[in-house]
Amino acid sequence: MTADVVVCGAGVGGLAAAHALGALGLSVVVLDRRSAPAEVAKGELLQPEAVRILAGWGLLPALVASGAVPVDRLAIRDPGGAALLDLDYGVLPGTHRRILCTEYATLLRLMAAALGPTVEVRRGVTVRAALRNGAGRVVGVTVAAERGRRHDLPARLVVAADGLSSKLRAAAGLHARYRAYDHRLLAFELAGARWPAEVSAYRTGHGLRLVYPLPGDRVRLYAQVRPEELRAGLLGELASWAHRLVASMPALGPVAPALLAGLASRQVLAVHRLRSRRLAAPGLALVGEAAHAVHPMAAQGLNSSLADAEALAAAVASTQGIDHALQAYDDARLRRLDHIATVSHNAARMLTTTTGAGRRLGRRMMRHTAANPRLLRITAGNLAGVAIRPLTAVDRLYQLGVLTDRRAGRAEHEAAAYGGGVP
Numbered sequence: 001m002t003a004d005v006v007v008c009g010a011g012v013g014g015l016a017a018a019h020a021l022g023a024l025g026l027s028v029v030v031l032d033r034r035s036a037p038a039e040v041a042k043g044e045l046l047q048p049e050a051v052r053i054l055a056g057w058g059l060l061p062a063l064v065a066s067g068a069v070p071v072d073r074l075a076i077r078d079p080g081g082a083a084l085l086d087l088d089y090g091v092l093p094g095t096h097r098r099i100l101c102t103e104y105a106t107l108l109r110l111m112a113a114a115l116g117p118t119v120e121v122r123r124g125v126t127v128r129a130a131l132r133n134g135a136g137r138v139v140g141v142t143v144a145a146e147r148g149r150r151h152d153l154p155a156r157l158v159v160a161a162d163g164l165s166s167k168l169r170a171a172a173g174l175h176a177r178y179r180a181y182d183h184r185l186l187a188f189e190l191a192g193a194r195w196p197a198e199v200s201a202y203r204t205g206h207g208l209r210l211v212y213p214l215p216g217d218r219v220r221l222y223a224q225v226r227p228e229e230l231r232a233g234l235l236g237e238l239a240s241w242a243h244r245l246v247a248s249m250p251a252l253g254p255v256a257p258a259l260l261a262g263l264a265s266r267q268v269l270a271v272h273r274l275r276s277r278r279l280a281a282p283g284l285a286l287v288g289e290a291a292h293a294v295h296p297m298a299a300q301g302l303n304s305s306l307a308d309a310e311a312l313a314a315a316v317a318s319t320q321g322i323d324h325a326l327q328a329y330d331d332a333r334l335r336r337l338d339h340i341a342t343v344s345h346n347a348a349r350m351l352t353t354t355t356g357a358g359r360r361l362g363r364r365m366m367r368h369t370a371a372n373p374r375l376l377r378i379t380a381g382n383l384a385g386v387a388i389r390p391l392t393a394v395d396r397l398y399q400l401g402v403l404t405d406r407r408a409g410r411a412e413h414e415a416a417a418y419g420g421g422v423p
Contacts (some may be wrong), residue, residue, distance in 0.1 A: 002140075002154045002155065003153065004021075004028065004039065004155065005027070005155055005156065005158075006029050006031065006140060006153055006157065006158050006159070007031070008031050008127045008158065009161030009288070010029075010030050010031075010108075010123065011037075011161060011288060011305075012043055012107060012111065012123060013161040013289065013290070013306075014030055014032070014162075015030065015112060015303035015304050016288075017159045017161060017287050017308070017312060017313075018115060018119045019057060019111060019115055019119070021159075021313050022118045024316060025118060026316075026318055027118045027119075029119075029120050030055050030122065031141070032226065033126040033127075034123060034124070039280050040104065040267065040269075041189070041222075041269065042188060042296070042302070043107065044101055045299035046063075046101075046102060046302070047099055047303045047383065048386045049096075049303055049306075049384060049386055050301065050302065050303040050306045050324075052095070052096045052386070053307065054224070054306070057114070060111050062114070063100065063102060063107070065100075066102065066106050066215065068101060068102040069101040069213045070087075070098045070099070070100055071098060071099040071197050071198060071213070072099075072197050073086060073089055073198050073199070074099070074199040074201070074383065075198055075199070075200055075201070075352075076202075076203060077200055077201070077251060078202070078204075079202055079204050080251055080289035083204060083370075084363075084367070085366045085376075086376075087379060087380040088376075088380065089384060090274065091377055092380060092386055092387055093387055094386050094387075096386065097317070097384075100199065100211050101199075101214055102215065103215065103405055105315070107302075116379070125145045126143060126144045127141045127142070127167065127168065128150060129141065130158065130172065130284065131152055131153075131154065135280040135325075137283045138171075138172060138281065138282065138283030139283055140152060140154070141153050141155070141158060144244040156322055157285065158283060158284045159284075159286075159287055159312070160172070160285070160287070161305075162207040163288075163289045164274055166290035168286075169286055169290050169291075172284045173279075174276050175276070176276040176291075177274065179272065179274075181272065181273070181348070181352070182227075182328065183225065183419065184226075184227060184269060184270060185208075185223065185224060186268060186269075187266065187267045188220070188223070188262055188266050189214070189218055189262060190255050190259055191258060191261075191262055191265075192217055192244070193217065193219040193252075193254070194259075195211055195213040198212070198250070199299070201250060203363075205248075205354065206224065206225075206354065207225075207353045207354050208222065208223075208297060209224070209245075209249065210223065211252075220257065230268065230405070233323065238266065239260070242259055245259075269296075273286050273295070274289070274292060275292050275341055276290070278331055279291050279329060279334060279337075281326075282323050283322065283323065283326075284326075285326055287308040287309055288304075291308065292304060292341065294340065294344035294345070295348035297347050297421055298340075298343055298347040298348065298383060300340050300383075301421050307385070308333060311333050312329045315332060322356070342390070342420060343382050364401060367401075369401065372399075372405055373381070373409055375391075375408070376400060379391075
C-alpha cells in the first residue's frame with residue numbers, strides 16, 4: 001500500500017496534520033503505537049489562535065457543545081488573590097478573543113471524528129525506521145504491527161508527530177536543543193469545584209500555582225515542586241503538603257475541599273524546553289512536540305501544534321512539489337516558533353524563579369508592565385496568537401522601569417502596536 005502522507009503519532013499535532021492534509025484530498029495514514037490515547041493533564045487551554053484554526057476546520061461548534069469553558073483573561077496574582085498583572089483578552093482584535101478550556105481527550109475525540117474520508121487511523125502500530133531512497137530522501141516508514149511483523153509503507157510525505165523523543169527527527173538528522181527546567185509540576189483535577197472565567201497564575205515563594213476551570217464543574221491545579229521534594233517522599237505525604245499549600249494560599253480557599261478530596265488524581269509532569277533547528281528534511285516534516293516544547297505556563301504548546309498543521313497544509317497547497325513545500329513550511333514557521341519560545345520562557349522564568357534576585361526582577365517587570373496599557377495589549381496579543389508583536393529592547397527597558405514609556409496611555413499607539421509582527 002502507498003499513501004500520499006504517513007503521519008506518525010495520533011496526538012493533537014498528528015491528528016491536526018492529518019485533518020489539514022486530508023482536506024486537500026490527499027490520502028493520509030495516521031500511525032500510533034498506543035491502542036488508545038494516553039490520559040494526561042496537557043493541552044487544555046486553547047488560545048484564540050487555536051480557536052480560530054478549529055473554527056476554520058468546522059470543529060468549534062462541537063467543541064462548544066462538549067462543554068468547553070470560555071475564559072476572558074489571564075491574571076497573575078499573589079497568594080492572597082491580589083492582581084499583579086491582568087491580561088484582558090477582550091481588548092484584542094478579531095472574532096476570537098477568549099481562551100477555551102477543554103480536556104485533551106475531548107479534543108482528540110472531536111478531531112478524530114472529523115477526519116475526512118481520505119484519512120485512516122491505525123493504532124497499535126509502531127514506526128521502526130524511516131525509508132530512504134538512493135538520494136537520502138525520506139520516502140516512507142517501516143512499521144511493526146501484528147506479532148511484530150515488519151513491512152514498509154511508502155509515502156510522498158512523512159509527518160513526524162511522535163513527540164519529544166522523536167525517532168524520525170533523529171533519523172532525518174534534524175537536531176534539537178533540549179533543556180529540562182529545574183522543577184516539576186504536580187497536576188490535580190478537582191471535581192465538584194468551580195473557578196471564575198480566568199486562567200489564574202499565582203506567584204508564590206515556592207514557585208508557580210496555575211488554576212483554571214474545566215468542563216463539568218471541575219478545576220485544574222498545577223503546583224510547582226522541586227525534584228528533591230519528590231525524591232524525599234512528597235508523594236507519600238500529599239495530604240500534609242496540600243494542607244500547607246492551602247494555608248499559604250488564601251486564594252485557594254474555594255477549591256480547598258476539592259483539592260483535599262482529589263489528591264489521588266495527581267500526575268507528575270516533567271517540564272522541558274525543546275526546539276528543533278529545522279522543521280523539515282526532504283520528504284519529512286516535524287509538527288508538534290517533535291519540533292518544539294515550551295513551559296505550560298504560557299499555554300502555547302497545543303496551540304503551536306495546530307498552527308504547525310495549518311502552515312504545513314497551506315505550504316503543500318500553494319507550492320509545487322513536496323520538498324519545495326517543506327522548505328516553505330520551514331521558512332514560514334521557524335521565526336514564529338522562535339518568538340513563541342521566547343514568550344513562553346520569559347513568562348515561565350517570571351513565575352517559577354524562587355531565588356531572591358530573580359523574584360525581585362520578575363516583580364519589577366510585572367509592576368511596570370501592569371501600569372502600561374500598551375505593553376499589556378502587546379503581551380496579551382503575543383500570548384493569544386492573534387496580534388503578534390515581539391517586544392523590543394526598548395520595551396524591555398520600559399518593563400524594567402529604566403525608561404518612561406510616553407506612549408503607554410495613548411490609544412492610537414496601542415492600536416498601532418498590532419500593525420506589524422511575526423507571520
